[in-house]
Amino acid sequence: MGEQYSSRAMTVLTARRLQRLAIFAICCILVTYFLLDRTDRVPHRGPWQTWGYVHSSFDWANRPRKHALPGSAMTHLPEGSPRELPRIQYEFANGELSEAHNKTQRERRDAVRSTAAKSWSSYREFAWGHDELLPQSLHGADRFSGWGATLVDSLDTLWIMGLKREFREAVRVASKIDWDSTQSQDCSMFETTIRYLGGLLSAYDLSEEDVLLKKAIELGDMLYASFDTPNNMPVNIFNFEKAKEGQLVANQRESLATVGTLSLEFTRLSQVTGDPKYFSIIDNIKLAFERTQDDTKLPGMWPTFVDLQNGFLTPDSSFTLGSSSDSAYEYLSKMYGLLGGLDQTYKKLHLKAMSTVKKHLLFRPMLPDTYPATPPDILFSGTVLSNGKIIDLLPEVQHLGCFAGGMFALGGKLFHEEEHVKIGEQLARGCAWMYDAFPTGLMPEVSEIIPCKTADLAPCDWDEARWKEEGPSQEADMKQPPKPFSAIRDQQYQLRPEAIESVFILYRITGKKDLLDIAWRMFQSIKKSTETKLAHSSITDVQLDGFTTKIDSMESFWIAETLKYFYLIFSEPQLISLDEYVFNTEAHPLRLPKPTEGHKL
Ligand SMILES: *[C@@H]1O[C@H](CO)[C@@H](O)[C@H](O)[C@H]1NC(C)=O
Secondary structure (H helix, E strand, C coil): CHHHHHHHHHHHHHHHHHHHHHHHHHHHHHHHHHHCCHHHHCCCCCCHHHHCCCCCCCCHHHCCCCCCCCCCCCCCCCCCCCCCCCCCCCCCCCCCCCHHHHHHHHHHHHHHHHHHHHHHHHHHHHCCCCCEEECCCCEEECCCCCCCHHHHHHHHHHHHCCCHHHHHHHHHHHCCCCCCCCCCCEEEHHHHHHHHHHHHHHHHHHHCCHHHHHHHHHHHHHHHHHHCCCCCCCCCEEEHHHHHHCCCCCCCCEEHHHHHCCHHHHHHHHHHHCCCHHHHHHHHHHHHHHHHCCCCCCCCCCCCEEECCCCCECCCCEEECCCCCHHHHHHHHHHHHHCCCCCHHHHHHHHHHHHHHHHHHEECECCCCCCCCCCCCCCEECEEEECCCCEEEECEEEHHHHHHHHHHHHHHHHCCCHHHHHHHHHHHHHHHHHHHCCCCCCCCCEEEECECCCHHHCCCCCCHHHHHHHCCCCCCCCCCCCCCEEEEEECCECCCCHHHHHHHHHHHHHCCCHHHHHHHHHHHHHHHHHECCCCECCECCCCCCCCCCECCCECCHHHHHHHHHHHHHCCCCCCCCCCCEEECCCCCEEECCCCCCCCCC
16 A cells, blocks of 8 residues: 555656656746847848848938039049059968967957957946946946947957857847937037948948948948038038038038048948949048148148138148047058059158158157166157247157057058058057056056157167156146156046057067067056956056046947957957958958959949
8 A cells, every 4th residue: 555655656746747847848948048149040141131120210312412512523433453562461481370379379369358248248238229338337328329339339349259149139239220310419420430330331341241231321321411511521510400401511620530530431331332422522531631731830741620611721730640630640541552552642641741750740758777678669659839930849648649650560561661660660669668657557548758859769868857857847746657757647548449559560560479468468457457347447547556446438449449459469360461451440440452353333
């Protein structure tokens, strides 16, 4: 009886157990099904409809134009097949990269990738679809019209890092962006071009996902309206309603960067669509640059602010490669590359500008004699004030200006100017040196350093008397900057990319392996001082080690640029080769036309 009972009990028990097991199994399957990102099942490539594409609510393409176009005819992309450009990247010999080297590279690359994945997943969780994640308060913030600046800016980084599931999830959202705004009256033409249009075009070039091109064209058509002004010069503050009516008027005081940083994006859009209108309208700006280059107060360069309303006037007196000017210079040689070497004007503009920069803006810092071996061979680029007769160098170093090393080196390769490659290296190493000069291992946003007064950028000895006179003022309540700095104008580090950008380009061009260790040191310092529990944040003061104060800001360029350059320098040199891609100023690689291809036109 006992036995019978127990065996019947066993049967019941087994049946129940089976039932439970079955329910459990079904639950498991369901949970897995819902937890696993279902965008995974979206085909890797697909027609744009499969992404849930939605057209913008305003049809910018068919907006009637108010003002006549410049000249009599549309300017087409230069004819002929692209030239064979000089090789940019260093050719690593067989066996030059050892197994140990490759292992270190892999480990460093993976560390960068996890940092990016962490920042991205927090953006996804707390700020999805917003422009930025506030990395401490963990909210979304919108500063760029709320179209999802971080989302679009990160697309190509996700692709390059092999975060394909994250990429597809972001493409789904990007394919519904409405290029119009209910949030704000206007957007910045410059920021929208470099972050959104550059981001979409680059992600399209890498993935060939058609929906990204569709959204890029819609956006390009919107930004094209910025040129519908009486003289066809663009307006940076893009007011949506005025743009729709063709009532925009170009500014009397516009920063040089905003007018000079549209060319790569607009040209690539013409190349991939076959529609010349985008190229035509920026080619008009090139002509203005060409017309005025020799007539400014510092011939060869253009001032930081130009008058776009009355043609293209250049009466201002401040000249720099830093804030508000920077990428206007960066784009000259890059345009030569993107046009396959078929437009000599860009070569001329670039070489003339660089020769003026070399003569008047570059300087060598006066360094203390504390270096055990030889002092570092470094240069910086400052700001010049000129009234046309007296030329004053302000030895101010901006983090934003650190891109100049890469610019000189790239142009040096493109135009066979070996000296420019060397200057590029001295500039790149200058910024890297400045990272090391502060206790956090990070460079401040703006500082000043006493220049040598030697000819031809030659080194000079430390001059204690000059230091006492020109060094930091001895006010008791002011924190003194470390020698040899004479002032720190802005102590912040804002997660900026320009220094690693130049170190990356110099590594790809020279193959010098010590640059990898420099890059790794920079990465570790950035990680240590900016990491929050779930992301990374700008900090208030690079002079405070240990407890850095965070600003609760993580701009979209952190993933788009800074982490991309770190990832690429620790990857094999063929990944996004400088012989196949040109980076826009937001680190978005655009594909260079191949000599055999010709343009689509
Ligand atoms: C290291 O990686 C490079 C490519 O990145 C490769 O060409 C080389 O063969 C690798 N070296 C070894 C020893 O595996």
